[in-house]
Amino acid sequence: ALEAVRPKLPPHTLREGQAQSVQLVFERLEEMERARPILGENGIRYRVGKTLVPFRLTGNLEWGVPAPEIEGLEGLTFWVWPESLWAPISFTATCLEQQGQPASHWKEWWATRDATVYQFIGEDNVYFYGLAQMAIFLGMQEGRPTVDPPEGELRLTRIVANRHILFLDKKASSSGAVKPPLAKDLLDYYTVDQLRAHFLSLGLGERSVSFRPKPLNPKADPREADPVLKEANLLSNAFNRAVRSCFYTTQKYFEGRLPEGTVSPDVVERTETAILDYEEAMVRHEFHRAIEIVAELIRENNQRWTKANPYKEECDPEVRRLALVDSFHMVRAATVLMHPVAPEGTEKVREYLGVGEEFWSWERIFEPLSAFVPAGHTFKFLQPKEDFFEKHPSQK
Structure with a gap:
């Protein structure tokens, strides 16, 4: 039946x-x-597939x-959607004004x-x-549109698309039956650094993931750990230990100063590899990686520290010095690498350094x-049990 009708249809391809x-x-x-009534009149069942449609600009609200x-x-x-495309530019201008700068300086960012x-x-x-946004930005250029416009023209943005984050395994929406928790409610149980570390680790660029905060999960097993704190524990446990060990050992044996010495070649190589791998992951927007x-x-740092055990008095002085360096x-x-993830804690490390x-x-x-500390520089004294990456009061 379709073959008999096709000659009556406007030009098309069959797939x-x-x-x-x-x-x-x-x-x-x-x-x-034009093809739809022809198909219907000839008893051919069909449905319209998704396609790009003209972008609506206005309404009568x-x-x-x-x-x-x-x-x-x-x-x-x-209409709200085209307005939302230039709203970030308005936000930038407003933020600049609040900082005492001319609103026109938004161009220095966009x-x-x-x-x-x-x-x-x-x-x-x-x-x-x-x-839609790219089309608007390109359409505002003078002359032939280009993805690399001259200075002063709006530049295309980098889009970092994420899949849905579920709440307790269900799709949550402020307009739906399942409401997502408000930020102020989450801050009753977690620090900002803890939440940032968790959300960045979910890999939302690759898959939809369920957000399962234990305090807000009525079905949570009291014996199981809070999944939101997996990355936070890296900060409050392993990283805290690494930083504090360095400070306490320098205070005990080196008068709170960085001991002289050259970093071991294998440590330099291992650290540089981590930096380059981190940079590549960031460029790819693979924040979880x-x-x-x-x-x-x-x-690995903590494993090396445990093996050398430089805080103990029995440790050979030369081994201690090199272990600290x-x-x-x-x-x-x-x-430095964790600074975008946990700025509060890492800024505190910089303060004590x-x-x-x-x-x-x-x-x-x-x-x-x-390279950052002058000769004879003394670090800020670190009190016993001082944390750089603190837990939320509700977790203590």
């Missing part, structure tokens, strides 16, 4: 579909619409942002080759922030700690 179906692909929406007269239509307001805007979005919004790379570096090198690298903001410079990432 294999699923099961016993086929696909009719038309070049234009108008042609597809009174509370929206007024739109200028367009093709003879007036009194309209911008329209210069010295800056790149990264947009973290859910996969269901890729159409808007990918296709980046965190695991740092975790491996921290665990090596450990400070690995801790220095791990602190007594070094400046240049400590975070990626251009100096391979340099040892000795």
Whole structure:
């Protein structure tokens, strides 16, 4: 029956579909619409597939942002989705004004080759922030559109798309039956650094994952650990131990100063490998992999420390000195790498080291700690049981 009808249809191509179906692909929406009654009148069952449609710009909601007269239509307001595409630019301008800078400086973030805007979005919004936003930005350029516009023109953003995060294995929505927990509620049980570490480790760029905070899970087994604290425990346990061991040992044997010496070649190589692997993971937006790379570096540092045991008085002085130099090198690298994940704790490490903001410079990432401290520099005294990566009060 279809073969008899096809000559009556607008130009199209025939493709294999699923099961016993086929696909009719038309070049234009108008042609597809003309084909629909022809198929229906001839008793051919069909359904319309998804395709790109004209992007709606305006609506008639009174509370929206007024739109200028367009093709003879007036009194309209911008639809919420196109407005949301330039809203981040408005946010940037507002933030600059709040800092005492001219709002016009937003171009230094959105329209210069010295800056790149990264947009973290859910996969269901890729159409808007990918296709629609890029089309708007390209359409605003003077002359022939290009993906590499001259200075002063809006530049295309980097899209970091994420899959859905479920809440207790169910899709949560503020407008649905299952409501996601509010940020203020989560902060009753977790620190900001703990939540950031957990969310970044989920690998949402690859798969949908369930968020299962134990305090908010009525079915949680009291005997099981809180899954949200897996990455947090790396900070509050392993990393805390690594940093504190360095400080306590220098205070006991070196008057709170970094001992002189050269980092062992194998430690330099191991640390540089971790840095390069971390950088590659970040470029690929594989944040879960980046965190695991740092975790491996921290665990290896602690294993080396346990083997040398430099805090004990029985340790050979030369072994102790070299162990401290090596450990400070690995801790220095791990602190910089974890700075985007746990800024509060890592800033506290920098405070106790007594070094400046240049400590975070990626251009100096391979340099040892000795490059940042002058001769005779004394670290800030670390009191017993002082934590750099603190647990939430509810966890103590």
